[in-house]
Amino acid sequence: GSPGPNDPHRGGKLRLMSTAGAGTIDPHINYTLQFAQIFQGVYDGLVAFKKAPDAQAFTIVPDLAEALPAPENGGKRYVFKLRRGIKFSDGRELTANDVAASFRRIFKVSGPTAGSFYNGIVGADACLKTPASCTLAGGVVADAKAGTVTLNLVAPDAEIFYKLAVPHAFIVPADAPAKDVGVNPLPGTGAYKIVSYDPKKQLKLLRNPQFKPWSDEAQPDGYVDEVDYDFGLNDEDQVTAIANGQGDWMFNPLPADRLGELSSKYAKQLHVSPLTAMFYLPMNTRIAPFNNLQARQAVNLAIDRNALVKIYGGSNLATASCQVLPPQFAGYEAYCPYTKNPGSKWTAPDLARAKDLVKASGTAGQKVTLLTEDTAVGKQIGTYVLSVLNDLGYQASLKVLALGVEFTYIQNTQNKVQISYSNWYQDYPAPSNFLNVLFSCGSFHEGSDASINISGLCDKGLDADLNKAMSVGVTDPAAAAKLWAAIDRKVTDLAPVAVMFNPKQLDFVSKRVGGYQFSGQFYFLWNQAWVR
Amino acid sequence: MPEPSLEPLLSVRDLRVSFRSAQGRVRAVDGVSFELSAGEILGVVGESGSGKSVTLMSLLGLIDNPNVEIEGSVRFRGRELIGLSAGELQSVRGREIAYVFQDPMTALTPVWRVGWQIVEQLRAHTDLSQAAARARAIELLAAVGMPSPAQQFERYPHELSGGMRQRAVIAMALSCNPAVLIADEPTTALDVTVQAQILGLIHRLREQFGSAVLLVTHDMGVVAETADRVMVMYAGRVVEQGSAAELFDTPWHPYTWGLLGSIPPLDGPRPRRLPAIAGLPPALSALPPGCAFAPRCAAAHAACTQQRPLLQAGAPGPLAPRAHAAACLLPADERAPARERCTSSLDA
Amino acid sequence: MPDTSPAAAVPLLEALHLRKQFSVGSALSRAGRQTVQAVDDVSFQVWPGETLGLVGESGCGKSTLARCLVRLHGITAGALRFEGRDITHLGSAALRPLRPRLQMVFQDPSTSLNPRRRVGDLIAEPLRVHPGPQGSRSAGEVQARVRELAELVGLRPEQLQRFPHEFSGGQRQRIGIARALALNPRLVVADEPVSALDVSVQAQVINLLADLQERLGLTYLFIAHDLSVVRQVSSRTAVMYLGSIVEIGPTDALYAQPAHPYTAALISSVPVPRVSGAARRPRILLQGDPPSPLNPPPGCRFHPRCPAATERCRTERPMLQGLSGGRQVACHFPLN
Amino acid sequence: MTLAILRRLGQMLFVMAGISILTFAIFFATPGADPSARIAGRNASPETLAAVRHDFGFDQPMAVQYGLLMKRLFITGELTSFVNRGEQVLPEIAAAMPVTLSLVGGAALLWLLGSVLMGLVAAAHRGRWPDKLLMVLGLVGISMPVYWLGSVVNLVTQSRWHDTWLFSWVPPLGYVPFSQSPLGWLLCLVFPCLTLSVLYMGLYGRVLRAALIEAGQEDYIRTARAKGLSPRRVLLAHALRTSLISVVTLFGLDFGALVGGGALLTEVVFGLPGIGKLTYDSLQTLDLPVIMATVMYASFFVVAANALVDVAYAFIDPRVRDA
Amino acid sequence: MQADVPAGGMTPGLWRVALARLLADRSALVAGALLLLVLLACAAAPLYAERMAHADPFRSNISGQVMLDGQLRDVIEASTEGLGLGQTPIGPTWQPSAYLLGADNQGRDVAARLLYGGRASLLIACGATLLSLSLGALLGIVAGYFGGVVDWLLSRVLDVLWAFPVYLLAISLSIVTIGSGLHLGPLRIEADSLWLPALIIGLVYLPYVARPVRAQALALRRSDFVHAAIGLGVPTHRILRVDILPNVATTLIVFVPLMMALNMLTESALSFLSIGVQAPNASWGTIIQDGLSLLYTRPMVALAPGVAIVITVVALNLLGDALRDALDPRATFRVKGGGA
Ligand SMILES: Nc1ncnc2c1ncn2[C@@H]1O[C@H](COP(=O)(O)OP(=O)(O)OP(=O)(O)O)[C@@H](O)[C@H]1O
Ligand SMILES: Nc1ncnc2c1ncn2[C@@H]1O[C@H](COP(=O)(O)OP(=O)(O)OP(=O)(O)O)[C@@H](O)[C@H]1O
Ligand SMILES: [Mg+2]
Numbered sequence A: 001g002s003p004g005p006n007d008p009h010r011g012g013k014l015r016l017m018s019t020a021g022a023g024t025i026d027p028h029i030n031y032t033l034q035f036a037q038i039f040q041g042v043y044d045g046l047v048a049f050k051k052a053p054d055a056q057a058f059t060i061v062p063d064l065a066e067a068l069p070a071p072e073n074g075g076k077r078y079v080f081k082l083r084r085g086i087k088f089s090d091g092r093e094l095t096a097n098d099v100a101a102s103f104r105r106i107f108k109v110s111g112p113t114a115g116s117f118y119n120g121i122v123g124a125d126a127c128l129k130t131p132a133s134c135t136l137a138g139g140v141v142a143d144a145k146a147g148t149v150t151l152n153l154v155a156p157d158a159e160i161f162y163k164l165a166v167p168h169a170f171i172v173p174a175d176a177p178a179k180d181v182g183v184n185p186l187p188g189t190g191a192y193k194i195v196s197y198d199p200k201k202q203l204k205l206l207r208n209p210q211f212k213p214w215s216d217e218a219q220p221d222g223y224v225d226e227v228d229y230d231f232g233l234n235d236e237d238q239v240t241a242i243a244n245g246q247g248d249w250m251f252n253p254l255p256a257d258r259l260g261e262l263s264s265k266y267a268k269q270l271h272v273s274p275l276t277a278m279f280y281l282p283m284n285t286r287i288a289p290f291n292n293l294q295a296r297q298a299v300n301l302a303i304d305r306n307a308l309v310k311i312y313g314g315s316n317l318a319t320a321s322c323q324v325l326p327p328q329f330a331g332y333e334a335y336c337p338y339t340k341n342p343g344s345k346w347t348a349p350d351l352a353r354a355k356d357l358v359k360a361s362g363t364a365g366q367k368v369t370l371l372t373e374d375t376a377v378g379k380q381i382g383t384y385v386l387s388v389l390n391d392l393g394y395q396a397s398l399k400v401l402a403l404g405v406e407f408t409y410i411q412n413t414q415n416k417v418q419i420s421y422s423n424w425y426q427d428y429p430a431p432s433n434f435l436n437v438l439f440s441c442g443s444f445h446e447g448s449d450a451s452i453n454i455s456g457l458c459d460k461g462l463d464a465d466l467n468k469a470m471s472v473g474v475t476d477p478a479a480a481a482k483l484w485a486a487i488d489r490k491v492t493d494l495a496p497v498a499v500m501f502n503p504k505q506l507d508f509v510s511k512r513v514g515g516y517q518f519s520g521q522f523y524f525l526w527n528q529a530w531v532r
Numbered sequence B: 001m002p003e004p005s006l007e008p009l010l011s012v013r014d015l016r017v018s019f020r021s022a023q024g025r026v027r028a029v030d031g032v033s034f035e036l037s038a039g040e041i042l043g044v045v046g047e048s049g050s051g052k053s054v055t056l057m058s059l060l061g062l063i064d065n066p067n068v069e070i071e072g073s074v075r076f077r078g079r080e081l082i083g084l085s086a087g088e089l090q091s092v093r094g095r096e097i098a099y100v101f102q103d104p105m106t107a108l109t110p111v112w113r114v115g116w117q118i119v120e121q122l123r124a125h126t127d128l129s130q131a132a133a134r135a136r137a138i139e140l141l142a143a144v145g146m147p148s149p150a151q152q153f154e155r156y157p158h159e160l161s162g163g164m165r166q167r168a169v170i171a172m173a174l175s176c177n178p179a180v181l182i183a184d185e186p187t188t189a190l191d192v193t194v195q196a197q198i199l200g201l202i203h204r205l206r207e208q209f210g211s212a213v214l215l216v217t218h219d220m221g222v223v224a225e226t227a228d229r230v231m232v233m234y235a236g237r238v239v240e241q242g243s244a245a246e247l248f249d250t251p252w253h254p255y256t257w258g259l260l261g262s263i264p265p266l267d268g269p270r271p272r273r274l275p276a277i278a279g280l281p282p283a284l285s286a287l288p289p290g291c292a293f294a295p296r297c298a299a300a301h302a303a304c305t306q307q308r309p310l311l312q313a314g315a316p317g318p319l320a321p322r323a324h325a326a327a328c329l330l331p332a333d334e335r336a337p338a339r340e341r342c343t344s345s346l347d348a
Numbered sequence C: 001m002p003d004t005s006p007a008a009a010v011p012l013l014e015a016l017h018l019r020k021q022f023s024v025g026s027a028l029s030r031a032g033r034q035t036v037q038a039v040d041d042v043s044f045q046v047w048p049g050e051t052l053g054l055v056g057e058s059g060c061g062k063s064t065l066a067r068c069l070v071r072l073h074g075i076t077a078g079a080l081r082f083e084g085r086d087i088t089h090l091g092s093a094a095l096r097p098l099r100p101r102l103q104m105v106f107q108d109p110s111t112s113l114n115p116r117r118r119v120g121d122l123i124a125e126p127l128r129v130h131p132g133p134q135g136s137r138s139a140g141e142v143q144a145r146v147r148e149l150a151e152l153v154g155l156r157p158e159q160l161q162r163f164p165h166e167f168s169g170g171q172r173q174r175i176g177i178a179r180a181l182a183l184n185p186r187l188v189v190a191d192e193p194v195s196a197l198d199v200s201v202q203a204q205v206i207n208l209l210a211d212l213q214e215r216l217g218l219t220y221l222f223i224a225h226d227l228s229v230v231r232q233v234s235s236r237t238a239v240m241y242l243g244s245i246v247e248i249g250p251t252d253a254l255y256a257q258p259a260h261p262y263t264a265a266l267i268s269s270v271p272v273p274r275v276s277g278a279a280r281r282p283r284i285l286l287q288g289d290p291p292s293p294l295n296p297p298p299g300c301r302f303h304p305r306c307p308a309a310t311e312r313c314r315t316e317r318p319m320l321q322g323l324s325g326g327r328q329v330a331c332h333f334p335l336n
Numbered sequence D: 001m002t003l004a005i006l007r008r009l010g011q012m013l014f015v016m017a018g019i020s021i022l023t024f025a026i027f028f029a030t031p032g033a034d035p036s037a038r039i040a041g042r043n044a045s046p047e048t049l050a051a052v053r054h055d056f057g058f059d060q061p062m063a064v065q066y067g068l069l070m071k072r073l074f075i076t077g078e079l080t081s082f083v084n085r086g087e088q089v090l091p092e093i094a095a096a097m098p099v100t101l102s103l104v105g106g107a108a109l110l111w112l113l114g115s116v117l118m119g120l121v122a123a124a125h126r127g128r129w130p131d132k133l134l135m136v137l138g139l140v141g142i143s144m145p146v147y148w149l150g151s152v153v154n155l156v157t158q159s160r161w162h163d164t165w166l167f168s169w170v171p172p173l174g175y176v177p178f179s180q181s182p183l184g185w186l187l188c189l190v191f192p193c194l195t196l197s198v199l200y201m202g203l204y205g206r207v208l209r210a211a212l213i214e215a216g217q218e219d220y221i222r223t224a225r226a227k228g229l230s231p232r233r234v235l236l237a238h239a240l241r242t243s244l245i246s247v248v249t250l251f252g253l254d255f256g257a258l259v260g261g262g263a264l265l266t267e268v269v270f271g272l273p274g275i276g277k278l279t280y281d282s283l284q285t286l287d288l289p290v291i292m293a294t295v296m297y298a299s300f301f302v303v304a305a306n307a308l309v310d311v312a313y314a315f316i317d318p319r320v321r322d323a
Numbered sequence E: 001m002q003a004d005v006p007a008g009g010m011t012p013g014l015w016r017v018a019l020a021r022l023l024a025d026r027s028a029l030v031a032g033a034l035l036l037l038v039l040l041a042c043a044a045a046p047l048y049a050e051r052m053a054h055a056d057p058f059r060s061n062i063s064g065q066v067m068l069d070g071q072l073r074d075v076i077e078a079s080t081e082g083l084g085l086g087q088t089p090i091g092p093t094w095q096p097s098a099y100l101l102g103a104d105n106q107g108r109d110v111a112a113r114l115l116y117g118g119r120a121s122l123l124i125a126c127g128a129t130l131l132s133l134s135l136g137a138l139l140g141i142v143a144g145y146f147g148g149v150v151d152w153l154l155s156r157v158l159d160v161l162w163a164f165p166v167y168l169l170a171i172s173l174s175i176v177t178i179g180s181g182l183h184l185g186p187l188r189i190e191a192d193s194l195w196l197p198a199l200i201i202g203l204v205y206l207p208y209v210a211r212p213v214r215a216q217a218l219a220l221r222r223s224d225f226v227h228a229a230i231g232l233g234v235p236t237h238r239i240l241r242v243d244i245l246p247n248v249a250t251t252l253i254v255f256v257p258l259m260m261a262l263n264m265l266t267e268s269a270l271s272f273l274s275i276g277v278q279a280p281n282a283s284w285g286t287i288i289q290d291g292l293s294l295l296y297t298r299p300m301v302a303l304a305p306g307v308a309i310v311i312t313v314v315a316l317n318l319l320g321d322a323l324r325d326a327l328d329p330r331a332t333f334r335v336k337g338g339g340a
C-alpha cells in the first residue's frame, strides 16, 4: 500500500506559501531568512551548517570541501580541498575557479555583507573601494589542477567558517553575471534547482538532475520532487488553505486571532521551536533622556515582559529575557538584573524602583518618541511601551512606520530616534553576531542610514573586551565563551537596549506533511519533509 | 374665415385651480368659464401670473404637482375631462387637443431629433408605419413653412433657430389634426418679425386644418390681430370677455382700459406720459375681499372693496357665454365717462 | 422736450467705428473656436440732453454695444469718446473717476441686483465708494441721499431694509435706476430697462424715466426691442441689425418714413392693439430668420431677407450715409 | 479639430508630468525613503552602501534621477523594482490589470443596473415610501466605509456563516484567473464586486433620481405629456434619456479612477492582486519605481477618462456637440 | 414673481429664510438630532470613561483583571486548549460599568475608545473641511474672478491634484509626514497631531471645493450685478468681499456637511491603512483597524466603530442635502470614486 504519513516517502509536490516573495533571487545579494531557507537546498558553500534539528544545526560540516581545513599561518590561512565530481544544475562541473570567482562576485555585486563578513579576506579592501576591478589577489587563491582553494585572511577570525556557510558565500558558476540577477536564478549544486521566479506569484523548484548526494549532513537529498512556493495570499487565507489541505506550509507568522482555534483544532500540525533571536528596544545613548544610564535602566525595570510575551502570543511562543544573548548560544549564562528579585530569571516588573531611577536621573517630564513598525506585534508592543514610558513620567509619543521603512529609519543616526522597537535574528550562531554587531563602536556610523548599532553605544572598554573575546575564540572557544558571558552581562548592565523576550517559531503544516524538522539556522527544512 | 359653429367644442364651467403651499392656499384660477367653438380663435390676455397657463394646463390635467386641486367642469365634445385618469386622458392629449408651449427653446427634448419627436406623437395616436409617419412628418414640416423639411427632420432642436423650433412644435401639435390647438404665448420669446410669421401661420393653419385655437398672450396687439373673441384675466379671474371688436372698441372693465392705454402708440401723436395703471397686481394668496382690481382702479368706489363683481353682460338676463361681459360694478352708463376721466387724468 | 439739435458743440458720447468680437465655442466642438462680431463698425453720437433710442432684434448686439459704451467690455477696435475724452482703452482705475457721470441700467432687474444685499445698501454702494464733493461721505449723508433717491423713484423708506427678491420686477427696476442716479450721472445707458416688465408696470417705469430726465436733465441711450416703447421715449432712434446700425435719425421721421427696408419691415410687423379704426399699415412679411452672427452673410447683412435685394447688395456692404433731416441709412437703395 | 486634440494632449501631458514630479518629490521627502540601506541589507558596511548608492544612481542629482526614471518608464520600458530587484515593473502592471478590470467591470455592471432601477423606481414613486426607502438605502450605501463593509462581508461569508448552505459556495479570498477557471473567476468576484458597487449604486441612484425629477420639471417633459404619450414612455424616452447624460459623465470619471487603482481598499480587503493592491504594497515598501509607474498609470486613466468624458458628452448630448 | 410687500421695516434675510426652511425639513431635523446625539456622546467621552467604565482608553491594560459577575477575570485571557496558544480579550459584557463592548487586544475598553475615537474623527473631519473650504474658496475665487494667467496656473495645479488619485496622494503625503511631522517655516505639526491627517485630507480634497467655487466665481464675474458694481466704479477688493464672497458662501455652507462626511470616510480609510491617526490616539478608523485583527474572535471591536461612522455620515449627508435644498439648490458637489 501507499506509505503512511509517518513513513519517509519520495515524490510529490510540496506547496509553500507566503504573502510575498523576498526580492532578488541572487544568493549573494538576498539577505532574507525567507530565501536563505530556500537557498540552503539549492546552493552549497565550502562548508555548511549541519542539516539537523534545532541547535545541532549550528555545527559546521564540510560541504564542497572534503574536510574542514585546519588553520595555518596563525589562523590566517585555510586551504580547502574540493570534492570532485560535483556538478552545477546546468551540467558543468564545479571547479576551484568557480569558488574564487564566487568570492570576487560577492564584492562585484556589492553584496550586503561584503564589508562586514568578508572584509577580512586579503585584498578585500581594494574590492570594497572599486568593486568592478575586484581580484582578491592573494586573498582567494584557486588551484584548479590540485582542486584546492586557499583563503588568506588579514587577521585570524574565529567565525570564518560560519561566514563561509551562509548563503552569501554560496558558490555559483564563474561566469555568473557581475550584477544582481534579479528574477533569473543562477545554477547551483544543491538537491533542487530553481526553475522560475516571479516575486508576485511563484517560486518553483524541481529536483536538480545533476545532483548526486555526497554528504547527508551538508546537502542531503530531498524527498519531494517539486516545490511550489506561492505568493500573494494574506496570512488569514494561508491558514485557511493549510487547514483545508490546499497548502502545506506558510512562511508568515500565524495571525494572532487564529491561534486559539488552531491550537485546539490542529494541535498535531503545529510545531513550536525556540529561536536564537531577541525582541528589544534600542535606546539612543547619545541623546536625552537615554544618554542617562539610570533612565535606560528604568525602562528595563518598568517593562512588564509578561505583557509583552502575551502580545507575542503567550508564554508558549516567547520567553521573557533581560539579556542580549539567546539561550542556545555559547557563552549564554542566564542573567536578569531588571526584575523584582534580580537574579537569573525575570519574574515581575519593578515599577517603583524604575520611577525612583527616573527621578534620580532627572529626566522625568522629558519628551520621548517611540518608533515602531506597522505590524500587528510592532504596533501592540509600541502601544504598550508607550503606556510604560508615560507611567515613568515621560511625555511619550508613538510613531508607526511602514514595515520596510522602520528599520532603515531607526538605523539612520540623523533621525535622532530616542527609543524604538526592533528585533534581531542571528546570521550565524556566534555571540559576536549579537554583541559585536549590535554594540561595538565599529557598527556605529555617524550620519549613515545603515548604522546597525542603533543605540549608538561606544564603550572603549567594551570594545577591547569584544576584540579579545573574538581573538581568543580562534584558538580557545571555551575561554571565549566565558569572556562572552561577561560581555553579555556588561552590556546588559549598560542597558543600551531593553531586551524583551526570545521568540519561538510556530509552524503550521498541513496534515499530509511528514518529517518536519526545524533547523536553528535555516528553520523549517523543507527538503527534509515529505508529503503523502 | 369659416363661420364659427355655434355648438361649443370645448366648454369650461367655473374652473378653480388652487395650490397648497406653505403660505396657505394659492388660488391661481378662480371660477373661470368659457366656451370654444370649432374653428374659432379665442384669445386669452392678462399680465404675468394672472393664471392663463394654469387655466390651460388644467384642461388636460397637465399640472404635475401633487399639491394641486382642480374643481369645476371641462367638457370636450360633451365628455367631462376633469377627473379622468392619466391613461384616459392620453387619447385626448395630442390627438384631440394639442399644445404649443411658450418657449420654443425648451419645449423640445434636446437629445432627440426634431423629426423623431413628431413621428413619436404620430405613432402614439395612429397606426402609421415608421416610414409613413416619417413621410407625414416631413409633410407637416413643409406645411408650417420649414425650408427643406427633409433636412430639418434630421436636425436636433438646438440646431434650429427660435422661429424654426416654434414651427416644428406647431407641426408636431398639428400632426394628429387636433380639434383644438392650445397655444400658450407661442410668440413671446420671438422677435417681432418672426412673431409676425408665426401669427400668420396660425391663421393659415386654422383655415387649412380647421382647428379651434386657444391663444394665450399678454400682448394686446397680438390678440387684436389674431383672435375672434377675447377673454381678459386678472388675478385668476376673468374680468372681461367679448368679441375682439367689442373688447377693443368699447372695453368695459377699467383693467382693460389700463391694458390698452399703457401700450405706447406706434403712430399718431406721442403722449407725454403714458396712462399707466398704478400699483401692482395683488398676491394670489392674499386677494382683497371685493374686486381684485379695486386697489389699483381709478374708478373704484366703496362697494368695489367689499363685493366681488360677477361677470355680467350688458343686457340683463342670463349670461350667454359668447356675450360681451365684464366683472365690474360700474353701471353701464358710467363706463365711458369714467374711462375718459382715468386716461386723461393720468396724462396731466 | 430736451434740446436735440446737433448744434450742441461736443457730443456727450461718441462712438467711432466701434467693434467688439468674442471668441466662442470650445476647441473640442465640431466647429472649433469661432469669433462672433457682436458689434461691427458702429459709429454714432449722443448729444447732451437727448434720448437716443436703439432698437433691434434679439442677439443683434445691443447689450454688447451698451457694455462697450460704459466700458464693461474691452473694445476690439475703433474709438470711444466721453465728454470729448478718449476712453477707449482706459484701465479700470482710470475709469473710476468717470463712472459717476456715465451710468448703466440693466435689462434684467432680477439679475443686476446682488440678491444678498439689502436694497438700501445697494443704492448706497456708489455713494460709499465714490467721494462726494467734500471728500468721502459720512454715514448720515449717505443715508439721507439714499432716502432722497428712494423717494425719487417711488420707493418707501422702510422698504430699503428689504432684499431684492421681496420686490416686484418694476420695483426692482426702480432700485436699479435709483442706484444709477445716485451720483448724478450725465449719461445713462439703459439696456432694455422695461423688456422684463409687464405692460402696466412698463408704462410706470417709462413715465418715471421721462420724469427724471425732465427733472435732472439726464441724457439717455435707451435700448429696447419694442418699437413702440422706443418711439415713446426717444428723440432720435437708431436701428441695429446684426451688429451694425442700419438706420439712425429723428424718431418721428424715422417711424413715419423708414428709409431702410429692415426698419420698414420691423415697424410693419408690430401688432397694433386695435381691430377697427384707422387702417393699419400694410404688413411686410420678412422671409427667414435673423442670421447668426457667427457667419454673417457677405455684402449687406440684410440681403437674404430683403424683399428688394439686388446683386449689388450681395457683394457690397453699404455704409451709413447721410439723408436729409439729420438721418442716416446704410442701404444701397433707400426707400424714399 | 486636430489642434484641439493636440491641445488636449498637451494638457494631459502637463498634468501627468506634474503628477510625476509631485510623486518624485514626495518620495524623496519621505524619511527613510532612500532605498540604498534597504537594498544593501542590514549591517552593510559604508563601502557597500556607497557602492549600492552608486549602482542605483542615488548619488546623482535629483533631476538626473528623475530623467532616468522617466526614461526607463516610458522609453526603454525596463523599469525595475527597488525592492524585488530585477522585477520588471511594466509586466507587473500588465499582470495586475485584468484583475482590476474584472473587479471594476463587474462592479460597474452591477451599479449601473442597480442605480438606474433605483433612480427610476424612486422618481416614479417620488415622495412615497419606495422613494424614501430607496434613498435612505442609497445614503447608507454611500456612508459605509468600503473596507469595513468588505471586512464584514468577509466575516459573514468566510467565517460566521461559511458553513451554512448560504455561503458554503464562497471560495477563499484571492483571485482566480478566467483562463484558469471561468466559474472560479466568477465566484471569487461576486462579493468584491458587490461590495465595491454599493457606494456607487447609492451615489448614482441618488444622482439619477435628482436628475429625473429635475428633468420632470422641464418644458419638454410637459410637451411630451401633452403629446399623449404614456407616463412610462415619458419617463424612459424623455426624462431618463436626458438624465443619463449626467450619469454617463460621472460614470466615465469614476470608472477611469477605479481602473487606475482607485479600488485600492476593496482590493486590499479581498486580497485581489490588482493595480490598487500593487500600488498599496509598493507604497508600503516605498518602492519608487512601482509607485511611480502605478501613479502614472492611474493618473493616465483619470486624465484620459476626463478627456473621453468630454468627447462622450458631446456624443450623447447633441447640444454640446457643436456648441 | 410678484410678491406682496408687507409693510414694515426689516424683513428676514436670505439666511434667515433658509434657516426657517431648514427647520421645516423633517429629514434635516432627524439628521441634526442624530448628529447632536453623536456629538454629545463624544463630548461625554471622559465622563463615561472615568465615571462609568473606570477605564483609561489610551493605556495598555494587557495584564489587567476585572471583576465580572463576582468573578475576577483576566482582561486578556490565555487560551487553555490544545497547545495553549493565543490570547483573547474579553467580549462585550453589555454592562456599562465595564467593557460594555468588550476589550481590544491591549485590554482597553472599546466603548470608551469609541467615544474618544469619535472626537478625533469629528475633529479631523472638521479641520480638513475648514482647510479645504477656506483654501479652496480663496483659490477658486481668485482663479475664477481674475481669469487669465492666474486662472490658468491655478487651474493646472488643481488639475494635477484632481488627477492624482485621491488615496494615492493621501497615502503618499501621510507616509512622508508620518515620520517627523510637518515643518514648513513657521508651520509645525507634530507627527502624532490630529492636525496632520486633517491637513492632508484637506489638501487632497482642495480641488473638490476650488473647482466648483471657481466655476461659480467665473459665472458671478459675468453676472449682471457684478457688472453693475464695476460700472459703479466699486474697487475690485470690495467686489470680491461684498458681491462674490456672500454668493459663494451658500455653496460653501452646503459643502460643509458633505465635505465632513467625505473627510470622515477618508480619515477612517487612512487610519484603516494605518497612516491616519497615530496610536495611542484613536479614531473610528484606527479602532476598526485594531478590530480587524480580532474580527474572527471579537467582531464587535470592528463592528461598533463602523456603525458609528455610518450613522454619522448618513446624518451629515442628510443635513447636506437639506442645506442644499434650503440654500442653494444648484450647488453641485462631486464625490469622486476615491473611497473604494
Ligand atoms: N406649481 C405651482 N405652485 C404654486 N403656485 C403656482 C404653481 N404654478 C403656478 N402657480 C401660480 O399660479 C399663478 C398663475 O400662474 P400662470 O403660470 O398661470 O400665469 P400666466 O398668466 O401664465 O403668467 P405668464 O404670463 O408669466 O406665463 C401664479 O401666481 C403662480 O404663482
Ligand atoms: N460674452 C460673450 N461671449 C460670446 N458671445 C457673446 C457674449 N456676449 C454676447 N455674445 C454674442 O454676441 C451677440 C450679441 O449679443 P447681445 O447680448 O449684445 O445681443 P442683444 O441685442 O442684447 O440681444 P437681446 O435682445 O437678446 O438682449 C450674440 O450673438 C451673442 O451670442
Ligand atoms: Mg404662462
Ligand SMILES: [Mg+2]
Binding pocket: C062, C063, C064, C107, C191, C192
Ligand atoms: Mg440684450
